[in-house]
Amino acid sequence: MSAVLMSESVPTLRAVPPLPEGARVRLRLTRRGRAVVSALVALPLIVGALVFALNGGGAIASGEQTHASFHYVTVQSGDSLWSVAERVAPSADPRDVxxxxxxxxxxxxxxxxxxxxxxxxxxxEK
Structure with a gap:
C-alpha cells in the first residue's frame, strides 16, 4: 500500500511542446518588474543630481575680505549717461561705457x- 501512496504524491512532469519555427516568446513585464526597471534607470539620475547639487557650489567663500574702492562722478544738471560716459572715458565707445x-x-x-x-x-579711471 505504501507504493500506491507514494506514486500519488509525486508530481508528474509534462513535456513542453517545442515552439514552431520563427515563433517568438513574448515576455511580459509585471507591475513589480516595471517598478524595478524604473528604479534602476532613475537611480543613476538621482545620484548624479545629488552629486551636482552638493558640488555645484564650486565657489568657496574665504575668510579674507577684499575692499573695492571706486571713484565716483556726480551727475550734473542736464547730464545724461551719454555725456557722463564721454566725460569719464573720452577715448572709449560711449555705448560700452x-x-x-x-x-x-x-x-x-x-x-x-x-x-x-x-x-x-x-x-x-584716469
Whole structure:
C-alpha cells in the first residue's frame, strides 16, 4: 500500500511542446518588474543630481575680505549717461561705457538725475 501512496504524491512532469519555427516568446513585464526597471534607470539620475547639487557650489567663500574702492562722478544738471560716459572715458565707445555704468551701478534704466553719484569702472579711471 505504501507504493500506491507514494506514486500519488509525486508530481508528474509534462513535456513542453517545442515552439514552431520563427515563433517568438513574448515576455511580459509585471507591475513589480516595471517598478524595478524604473528604479534602476532613475537611480543613476538621482545620484548624479545629488552629486551636482552638493558640488555645484564650486565657489568657496574665504575668510579674507577684499575692499573695492571706486571713484565716483556726480551727475550734473542736464547730464545724461551719454555725456557722463564721454566725460569719464573720452577715448572709449560711449555705448560700452554706458553699459558698464548701468551694470556696475545696478541702474534699472539709462535715466539719471542731477546729484546722483555713479561709480566708475576701474578700467575707465584716469
Amino acid at each position: 554706458i553699459a558698464d555704468l548701468v551694470s556696475l551701478n545696478g541702474l534699472q534704466s539709462a535715466v539719471v538725475t542731477p546729484g546722483q553719484q555713479l561709480a566708475i569702472p576701474a578700467k575707465y
